Amino acid sequence: MTQTISANPQPSLLALFRTVLSRDLVVAFRHPSDLVNPLIFFMIVVTLFPLAVSPEKQFLSQAAPGVLWVAALLATLLSLDMLFQSDFQDGTLEQLLLAPQPLYISILAKVCGHWLLSGLPLTLISPLLAFMLFLPAEALPALVVTLLLGTPVLSFIGAVGSALTVGLRKSGLLLSLLVLPLYIPVLIFSAGAVQAATIGLPIVGHLALLGAMLALALVLAPLAISAGLRISLGS
Amino acid sequence: MWTWFHRLGSPRWFYEISGRWLPWLAVAATLLIVVGTTWALLFAPQDYQQGNSFRIIYIHVPAAFLAQSCYMIMAVAGAVGLIWKMKLADMAAKSCASIGASFTLLALITGAVWGKPTWGTWWVWDARLTSMLILFFLYLGVVALHSAITDRDQAAKASAVLALVGLVNIPIIKYSVEWWNTLHQPATFTVTEKPAMPAEMWVPLLIMVLGFYCFFAVALIMRTRFEILVREWRTRWVTELLNKQ
Numbered sequence: 091m092t093q094t095i096s097a098n099p100q101p102s103l104l105a106l107f108r109t110v111l112s113r114d115l116v117v118a119f120r121h122p123s124d125l126v127n128p129l130i131f132f133m134i135v136v137t138l139f140p141l142a143v144s145p146e147k148q149f150l151s152q153a154a155p156g157v158l159w160v161a162a163l164l165a166t167l168l169s170l171d172m173l174f175q176s177d178f179q180d181g182t183l184e185q186l187l188l189a190p191q192p193l194y195i196s197i198l199a200k201v202c203g204h205w206l207l208s209g210l211p212l213t214l215i216s217p218l219l220a221f222m223l224f225l226p227a228e229a230l231p232a233l234v235v236t237l238l239l240g241t242p243v244l245s246f247i248g249a250v251g252s253a254l255t256v257g258l259r260k261s262g263l264l265l266s267l268l269v270l271p272l273y274i275p276v277l278i279f280s281a282g283a284v285q286a287a288t289i290g291l292p293i294v295g296h297l298a299l300l301g302a303m304l305a306l307a308l309v310l311a312p313l314a315i316s317a318g319l320r321i322s323l324g325s
Numbered sequence: 326m327w328t329w330f331h332r333l334g335s336p337r338w339f340y341e342i343s344g345r346w347l348p349w350l351a352v353a354a355t356l357l358i359v360v361g362t363t364w365a366l367l368f369a370p371q372d373y374q375q376g377n378s379f380r381i382i383y384i385h386v387p388a389a390f391l392a393q394s395c396y397m398i399m400a401v402a403g404a405v406g407l408i409w410k411m412k413l414a415d416m417a418a419k420s421c422a423s424i425g426a427s428f429t430l431l432a433l434i435t436g437a438v439w440g441k442p443t444w445g446t447w448w449v450w451d452a453r454l455t456s457m458l459i460l461f462f463l464y465l466g467v468v469a470l471h472s473a474i475t476d477r478d479q480a481a482k483a484s485a486v487l488a489l490v491g492l493v494n495i496p497i498i499k500y501s502v503e504w505w506n507t508l509h510q511p512a513t514f515t516v517t518e519k520p521a522m523p524a525e526m527w528v529p530l531l532i533m534v535l536g537f538y539c540f541f542a543v544a545l546i547m548r549t550r551f552e553i554l555v556r557e558w559r560t561r562w563v564t565e566l567l568n569k570q
Contacts, residue, residue: 268487272463274501275498
């Protein structure tokens, strides 16, 4: 990244966005296990429910929306430490803060990268797990759409908590304390939409609310994230 | 007006002026709570459905009021601290977090106790109870973040940002939970409408609410004064103050 910037002293915002995003993707693909682990976690958590409660088809198809969404939420939570932690340790984060371009754009790029590496794969494997939990086929599109709309919100909110706790010792548990209560509205509307779809009710209202949350997060969360990063790196 | 605002930024000035307010507020809080409790427990009429068990409302509602407004005060104080770098606001925000958490817990416990005779269970996943529980978690998050960061200014700023994020989220959480499930009776007081209860019932409740607010002010001022002493113990005026006693 340093090379790109020195070769091109005033890169446009789009170029900045692309540079940060592609760097994050490249770094992530160099450590494939970081990418796969949240997915494996997602699958294991989903597997635990039939074992712990009941493998009956009727129960599972009823519980599937909630189980899938809770598991997706926890998997996103666990993947949050790849967002800022290693960049904080090797000093990249400081360089981003010092860069003349607005921090808003680079944060947007980082969160997009996080979503591409965590939320999108979760969405892609969710139909498989939905079949294993006997989710009715008519609810499958609802599941995929709510995951597509909801997981970016999870990435944004999680990034706020991650920015506030980056550099702290034992930040993992603290991060989940901060972030999980804020995840509740997304969980309610997403799981609610899938539940409504299983019994054939319209889900447009739920989706509109999820979209509104995404729009709000897109505008406001980067402000909180950049404030958090500046505070965490201030000392 | 601005000189007043600037003077408020000085912990020493606040310490001196709040020392003068404190006895009055304490007297007001005691008086209001004693009068309110006596009236509520002995003289207010019984509810025609719930009998005497409804009387817990005189603790439950003020606690719930304060739980919510305390979060607001904490977030505003945090914002003031972030924007004007006012140390006093940081201290007030820190004090608000633990006081607010205790009021939320009080509201939850009294709600559970009230739920037993009314709904037949200690806990129901009702919208208001659940959003109160989430508010409690938000408070605990602020407290946990504050205690996890060792640097004092950094801790204050980080928890102020978290409190502001929470403030944006509280209405979203409230309405999402409300659409999700509700069983609770509607709000006791609204500004625009006449209360549904008779005056003999709501006047003591209003007194209790005012008393709780005064008590909150006393607690907040005392904690903030303590915080001022802890932070400023090196300065000369604190040494002189402590030597005098």
